[in-house]
Amino acid sequence: MLDCVEITTGERPLHSVIWLHGLGADGHDFEPMVPELVRPGWPSLRFVFPHAPVRAITLNAGMRMRGWYDLFGLSLTAVEDEAGILASVAAIEALIARERSRGVESHRILLAGFSQGGAIALAAGLQHAERLAGIVALSTYLPIATRIESRLSDMQKGLPVFIGHGALDPIVPQLLGQTTRQQLEHWGHPVEWQSYAMPHSVCAEELNDLAGWMERHLLGEQR
Template sequence: MSTTTPALLDCIEHETGPAPAWSVLWLHGLGADGHDFVPVVPEVLRPHWPAIRFVFPNAPVRAVTINNGVRMRAWYDIVDFDLANRADEDGVLESIAQIDALIAREAERGVPASRVILAGFSQGGAVTLAAGLRRSTPLAGLVGLSTYLPAARNAAAALVEGAARQPVFMAHGTQDPVVPLAAGRQSAAWLREAGFDVAWHEYPMPHSVCAEEIVDLGNWFDARFAAG
């Protein structure tokens, strides 16, 4: 992976108040864009929370192998339906570097990594978990929705000291046809064994987000803000 700082991704931003003290970076899924989770903001917000900057980056447009090479927004190429070989590891690392650049920008804007939460759905969640393993400066938390830990066979080698101090919220649909529930459970179990504090939730839904999940996520956010 290149050591040069990547160009900043185009982002949609929403600030809940002046001079945000916290930031939430939220990564969309395959073929979506930064607008995808903007409607979640008013649903998850609580009146007593500090001012938050929500940042919704747009993934680069790239060819996706399993979609016959059609170009779309993707955090990495999907090269196989088998989860063990699904993620293009170079693409994952490229996306991690781009997210790290956004986290560094938040620090420049007055929000240190300790008050940044990195969240993602599906492919965006996979990048979130992979990035979390490599964070020697821990974030306030990691959120992985309907997702899995990519390149799990190399995860132990990627794990850095201090990364397990990041609390994790993971949620998955029991009827998910895209990322099997078992893959989410296995990823959560691996993270727990590695020392992460993982809050795991399951809901009777497909590859999507539900109202109960947003309530549970809000409770988890609440605990992070209180701890911070």
Template structure:
């Protein structure tokens, strides 16, 4: 990763963690305000981890270097996928999960989450993780290298709750792409909580409220 992650703890000695990946061209600061909007006091102290993607050339943007979890070659997000880049970032996120466990947070108290490219990484990593996680959150994104999911997903997370949310007017990741990802996960038996909002490629307060309820539930 380009820089160490940003960390925010709601109180000392956290008992749960949320690892939240930003989207293309952003950085860990992008979703820091979300931590302030969520009220998870009912589940005790929570650590939010906001990692920074590596800075790499992005083909669709003329090779311009920017923070990205993987390269995007064409507007059709599932054509010519950067599998090598996806797997490198997956390994980086696995290292973050391992770090949380080393600091005393068990896997079943960790949520992996992300927006856009970060959503792709949360789904890819969470479904393949070898221990059961508390939850997987995907905002305004899609399931990457979907054809490999059935073979590579780990049984430990077959019933882990998945929160998927998307804007009906999203011009970056079309709603249909997100619906295909949702349907693929449901067909594999994953419990998906699906939400749509009147928004573009962004986050809205209604979505944050729904996410808050989801996190309260999975952290118990």
């Protein structure tokens, strides 16, 4: 089981958000986001921020850092670390199972991530065997798309996805985000796409848009 940072906004939460950080960061990276995102009157939430394993990253001259999978070049989808991606998907499956054991139903679990973390959130969520609340993919792209297409879960048909991307992103070009949006829509997923005048980062406007999306898809009256 991955080590995690956890923040609970109230007693006995029945909704969980598993949020994955980007390359070289750790589970503390998005802790400060919680008070900016959570709105008054929301039910109790548990935010789970796992730490990715430390691994050598080929693109960064083999330097060891926290990452969900290896990167081999600037073209993120040219040669992909499929084994590393699938290992991280399995680790997220274990976190989902733990939330289920704590009494959180799968349809009240949201997978979210930034950059590499967003790629794993997409890969894990689209293949998960039980219906989730949705997927949040920030400044990211869909990895191993052909492999995922062959393993799409019927339970996730029509699963809502929020995609936010910086129009000035030099790390994960916005075109990759737009391509991901098109692929997900082709598979029948309702995607809320938002573009922001920012580089590879997260902004207050994005968190505000995400909070509104969460109210509809994670915290709606049917949940």
